[in-house]
Amino acid sequence: MQLKLPRSLAQGRELVPYSADPAALQPGHRIRVLIDGDEAFPAMLAAIARARRHVHLETYIVRADRTGRTFADALSERARSGVQVRLLYDGFGAFPLSSAYLADLRRAGVETLEYRPVRRRRRRWTWKRWLRRDHRKILVVDGEIGFVGGINIADDYASRSSGGLGWRDTHASIQGPLVSDLEEMFRTTWHDAGGAPYPAFPPEASESVAVPGSELAAAVGSDLVGRRGMIRRHLVHAIRSARHHVYIANAYFVPDRALRRALRRAARRGVDVALIVPGKSDVRSVQWAGERTYTGLLRDGVRVNLWVGSHMHAKTVAIDDTWASIGSYNLDYISLFWNMEVVVEIVGPETPVRLREQFERDLAHCQALDYATWRRRSWWRRLRSWFFYRFRRFL
Numbered sequence: 001m002q003l004k005l006p007r008s009l010a011q012g013r014e015l016v017p018y019s020a021d022p023a024a025l026q027p028g029h030r031i032r033v034l035i036d037g038d039e040a041f042p043a044m045l046a047a048i049a050r051a052r053r054h055v056h057l058e059t060y061i062v063r064a065d066r067t068g069r070t071f072a073d074a075l076s077e078r079a080r081s082g083v084q085v086r087l088l089y090d091g092f093g094a095f096p097l098s099s100a101y102l103a104d105l106r107r108a109g110v111e112t113l114e115y116r117p118v119r120r121r122r123r124r125w126t127w128k129r130w131l132r133r134d135h136r137k138i139l140v141v142d143g144e145i146g147f148v149g150g151i152n153i154a155d156d157y158a159s160r161s162s163g164g165l166g167w168r169d170t171h172a173s174i175q176g177p178l179v180s181d182l183e184e185m186f187r188t189t190w191h192d193a194g195g196a197p198y199p200a201f202p203p204e205a206s207e208s209v210a211v212p213g214s215e216l217a218a219a220v221g222s223d224l225v226g227r228r229g230m231i232r233r234h235l236v237h238a239i240r241s242a243r244h245h246v247y248i249a250n251a252y253f254v255p256d257r258a259l260r261r262a263l264r265r266a267a268r269r270g271v272d273v274a275l276i277v278p279g280k281s282d283v284r285s286v287q288w289a290g291e292r293t294y295t296g297l298l299r300d301g302v303r304v305n306l307w308v309g310s311h312m313h314a315k316t317v318a319i320d321d322t323w324a325s326i327g328s329y330n331l332d333y334i335s336l337f338w339n340m341e342v343v344v345e346i347v348g349p350e351t352p353v354r355l356r357e358q359f360e361r362d363l364a365h366c367q368a369l370d371y372a373t374w375r376r377r378s379w380w381r382r383l384r385s386w387f388f389y390r391f392r393r394f395l
Contacts (some may be wrong), residue, residue: 018323020237029176037157060093061152076108215348267301279306305366318355
């Protein structure tokens with residue numbers, strides 16, 4: 001299958017093999033990588049302030065802290081100006097969210113909706129209902145600009161100098177045709193969660209036009225309706241196509257067998273495969289389960305680096321300065337089997353390079369694991385990782 005690329009994009013590169021679905025890639029995107037809340041929050045707030053028609057914000061976590069209040073003020077101001085503003089948040093991720101916070105938003109005209117509330121009467125709870133969460137982070141403004149990544153609406157992602165926890169994360173702003181795909185993802189989830197119906201915005205209402213000289217991109221979603229595992233399949237395909245390097249930063253790393261096999265085989269054929277994972281996670285059980293996989297990866301030449309300091313919460317992949325992904329997807333079983341997720345797959349000469357350069361800068365804040373030293377870890381640490389790995393599907 002051949003994909004026609006603008007000459008400025010092709011530049012002699014063989015781009016098609018990296019994508020599991022070349023037909024889904026759309027040309028004409030301008031993508032800006034946003035590092036941490038210091039870059040992402042101002043960009044998102046500026047886009048909201050410019051909204052003329054609609055603002056749609058979907059997030060796993062929103063808190064009534066300083067960051068949450070700043071976003072509430074921005075959303076309320078637009079709603080009072082006549083802009084359609086909708087906020088969709090996950091019932092578990094945002095629990096407990098202040099009722100006063102939500103009341104203020106609703107008084108201003110913001111429509112709010114909780115996805116699968118934790119507290120709900122007259123409905124029997126099941127494991128499926130409890131575990132399936134909306135883990136996406138999507139912001140779409142006027143169909144013109146979209147945001148995707150790992151950053152929630154909370155002080156955790158703000159810098160320490162501004163009173164936050166300084167979590168390391170990556171977001172992206174996107175202009176181009178796939179913004180309408182992000183909008184449709186939001187609209188579908190909104191309606192499925194019981195939100196008041198609203199019509200799809202007509203194409204002429206959007207200015208999501210191709211940007212000359214920009215990149216190919218596709219929004220890849222994952223849910224339980226025929227698309228479970230799709231993001232993982234795209235990632236494994238890209239790793240199998242790698243020739244030079246595979247650089248992955250991920251917050252919750254408990255890779256399944258297929259992903260581990262792809263990483264190990266890439267390293268054995270001479271590809272520089274490197275990971276950055278949290279040295280001290282906010283969910284320690286996931287970290288301990290993930291440690292069970294390090295031995296085989298290190299033995300076959302995969303470089304495992306532990307982030308030192310604030311929590312590593314990014315979910316990025318950069319391969320051969322050609323293929324990249326940014327999104328909400330963790331390399332664990334909850335993302336694979338349960339959560340609703342989204343990543344943006346990017347093929348081109350710009351964003352993959354920026355993510356590779358950021359990965360290399362991040363290595364300065366990491367401690368590299370050594371295979372021989374790792375094999376000598378204590379029996380207690382081995383037992384702990386073995387135990388939590390048994391429950392990896394539910395962590």
